[in-house]
Amino acid sequence: MGFPRTRGRRYGIDRREFVRYVAAVSAIPFLPIRVMGQVIDRPAFAADPFALGVASGDPEPESVVLWTRLAPHPLEPGGGMPPQPVRVAWEVADDESFSTVVRRGEAIAVPQLGHSVHVEVDGLRPQRRYFFRFQAGGATSVVGRTRTAPARDALPDALRFAFTSCQHYEVGYFNGYPHMQREDLDLVVHLGDYIYEYAGSDKRPRKHLGNEIESLDDYRLRYAQYRLDDDLRETHRIFPWLVTWDDHEFDNNYAGLVSEEDGVSPEKFLARRMNAYQAYYEFMPLRRRSFPQGPHMTLYRTCHFGRLAGFSMLDTRQYRTDQPNGDHQKPLSGKVFDPRATMLGDRQERWLMGELLRSDAIWNVLAQQVMVAPLNRGTPAEARYSMDQWPGYDVSRKRLLRFLHERRVPNPVVLTGDIHLNWVNDLQLDFEDPQSPLVGTELVGTSMNNGGNGGNVIEEYERAARQNAFVKWYNSNRGYVSCEVTPRAWTSFFRTTPFVDRRGAPVETKATFVIERGIAGAKRA
Ligand SMILES: [Fe+2]
Numbered sequence: 001m002g003f004p005r006t007r008g009r010r011y012g013i014d015r016r017e018f019v020r021y022v023a024a025v026s027a028i029p030f031l032p033i034r035v036m037g038q039v040i041d042r043p044a045f046a047a048d049p050f051a052l053g054v055a056s057g058d059p060e061p062e063s064v065v066l067w068t069r070l071a072p073h074p075l076e077p078g079g080g081m082p083p084q085p086v087r088v089a090w091e092v093a094d095d096e097s098f099s100t101v102v103r104r105g106e107a108i109a110v111p112q113l114g115h116s117v118h119v120e121v122d123g124l125r126p127q128r129r130y131f132f133r134f135q136a137g138g139a140t141s142v143v144g145r146t147r148t149a150p151a152r153d154a155l156p157d158a159l160r161f162a163f164t165s166c167q168h169y170e171v172g173y174f175n176g177y178p179h180m181q182r183e184d185l186d187l188v189v190h191l192g193d194y195i196y197e198y199a200g201s202d203k204r205p206r207k208h209l210g211n212e213i214e215s216l217d218d219y220r221l222r223y224a225q226y227r228l229d230d231d232l233r234e235t236h237r238i239f240p241w242l243v244t245w246d247d248h249e250f251d252n253n254y255a256g257l258v259s260e261e262d263g264v265s266p267e268k269f270l271a272r273r274m275n276a277y278q279a280y281y282e283f284m285p286l287r288r289r290s291f292p293q294g295p296h297m298t299l300y301r302t303c304h305f306g307r308l309a310g311f312s313m314l315d316t317r318q319y320r321t322d323q324p325n326g327d328h329q330k331p332l333s334g335k336v337f338d339p340r341a342t343m344l345g346d347r348q349e350r351w352l353m354g355e356l357l358r359s360d361a362i363w364n365v366l367a368q369q370v371m372v373a374p375l376n377r378g379t380p381a382e383a384r385y386s387m388d389q390w391p392g393y394d395v396s397r398k399r400l401l402r403f404l405h406e407r408r409v410p411n412p413v414v415l416t417g418d419i420h421l422n423w424v425n426d427l428q429l430d431f432e433d434p435q436s437p438l439v440g441t442e443l444v445g446t447s448m449n450n451g452g453n454g455g456n457v458i459e460e461y462e463r464a465a466r467q468n469a470f471v472k473w474y475n476s477n478r479g480y481v482s483c484e485v486t487p488r489a490w491t492s493f494f495r496t497t498p499f500v501d502r503r504g505a506p507v508e509t510k511a512t513f514v515i516e517r518g519i520a521g522a523k524r525a
Contacts, residue, residue, distance in 0.1 A: 039084070040087065048139060050134065051073075053234075053236060055144065060148065061126035061150060061151045063122040063123075065121075066092070066121055067117065069116040071114075075221060079114065082111075085110045088107045088108070088117050088136045090135075093132070094128075096131050103121050113278075116283065130148070131146075132146060147186055150305060154306040155306055156306050157487075159187070159305045159484075160186050160482070160483070160484050161485075163188070164188075165191040165192050165447060166192075166193040167447070168449060168450035169226055170206050171451070172204075172452070172453075172500035174500075175504070176495060177235045181234060183482055186239075187239065189243075191367060191417030192246025192369050193245075193417065194243070195226050197248055197276075223282075243284050245280060245317065246417060249280050250272070256321060257269060257270065274295040277295065286299075289301065300313060300351065302355050308486075309364075309365055312352055313367050316369045319347070321338075331385070343393040349399075353403055353407075356403070370416065371442070372416065373427060377461075401428075401429055405437065411517060411518070412439065415443055417444075420446060420447035420450050420478075421444065421461065421476055424471070424522050425470050426522075427520065441515050446481075446496070448500075451478065453498070453500055454477045454496075456476060458476055472521070473524065475494060475496070477498070488516070489515065490514070491512060495507050512525040
């Protein structure tokens with residue numbers, strides 16, 4: 001979600017343009033994986049090369065991704081690094097003082113990937129805390145802390161994780177993160193809008209460097225600026241993250257090959273998408289399975305937390321068809337019912353359904369971006385729905401809900417970001433039928449900070465909360481959601497921070513909702 005912009009006709013893709021598009025894509029080089037040039041073994045750095053910190057992510061029972069990126073001057077082009085590959089050592093220990101090192105190795109940070117380092121450490125033990133660090137030249141990074149997932153067949157007593165989305169540097173500070181850091185979490189889940197692509201603007205609490213980002217260096221600089229935020233960087237240092245993106249990691253409200261702006265050719269759009277996706281990969285603790293291939297990047301994947309919970313991390317941007325009826329708020333009509341319209345794309349949808357059929361998890365989590373519940377934001381007489389969200393893709397939405405119902409997927413919980421508000425929704429098979437069975441629960445996380453301080457009364461949403469029977473709760477504060485998941489119940493604590501325009505906000509638990517195993521729908525605790 002972002003600032004609405006005027007848009008007329010979309011850039012339709014006819015056959016001739018499609019041929020041009022295919023030619024353009026094949027001309028876009030795929031990233032080089034080979035190390036080319038002389039590797040620098042003992043680089044001398046003018047400043048701390050680990051200024052961007054360390055991170056970890058995508059935990060598995062015996063493995064986790066360790067991340068860093070060498071950049072002594074992160075806000076300069078090239079990060080202040082020489083244009084050569086650099087040798088980086090890493091080690092993993094049981095203890096913070098590294099007296100018991102359990103794994104160590106070397107990686108090569110290559111300039112083609114902005115000297116980022118993604119180490120997939122294996123041979124670890126399940127559900128254990130580990131400490132890790134990197135060395136390059138004479139410099140040593142801060143010590144990171146991470147945690148492996150439980151064994152695949154284990155049933156842990158509890159999983160604790162937090163989820164958030166939508167962090168806009170210019171709007172202010174990421175005041176939820178210091179409070180998240182004090183929680184005992186196994187995971188942090190980010191649902192997208194990790195950055196915003198817009199140009200720097202004056203008279204705001206902070207300012208983006210540069211113009212609207214388009215080139216690879218633009219995107220890299222933007223991520224570096226965000227990651228230099230102490231609260232964000234520290235939260236990466238101490239928890240493993242599971243990330244997925246929304247639109248602003250690339251461009252507001254994009255859909256597949258279609259820009260929200262008129263007259264942007266598919267070739268130009270894809271060249272920019274390649275830059276955006278590469279920078280995202282470079283900065284996130286992702287596995288090689290997510291390595292970008294030109295303008296394509298497979299981000300959808302599963303993370304199992306033993307038999308307790310399975311996270312299907314979804315990508316609702318890259319493969320979707322264009323928003324119907326010109327996007328924005330519209331009645332459910334016309335192209336909304338296009339049977340060829342898709343939110344996930346055929347391949348991701350088949351993958352998701354296969355994963356859910358195979359799943360032995362008690363809780364089946366769909367971590368994704370846009371709201372599934374069909375929220376009427378108009379009035380009963382003049383209904384309006386967001387064409388960017390699942391209701392705009394009626395056939396896709398119904399197919400997913402019917403699948404969850406008919407195949408009896410255990411305890412589906414949908415996690416949603418995007419709209420900078422909290423919503424707790426019952427997911428009904430057919431929302432037009434009051435007797436329709438509930439098939440799952442949707443927890444919508446508010447933004448970390450986008451939208452400003454929040455907490456104000458928004459009449460449109462007050463009305464929406466009243467007139468949509470599936471809405472259990474709505475809130476306009478900023479913050480994050482902390483979840484405690486056990487074999488018997490899923491408890492969600494909606495943490496909010498009263499302001500974001502300056503640092504140091506306290507935290508409040510605005511509401512607590514419980515989903516009991518076997519009973520769809522959340523109840524206020
Ligand atoms: Fe957003």
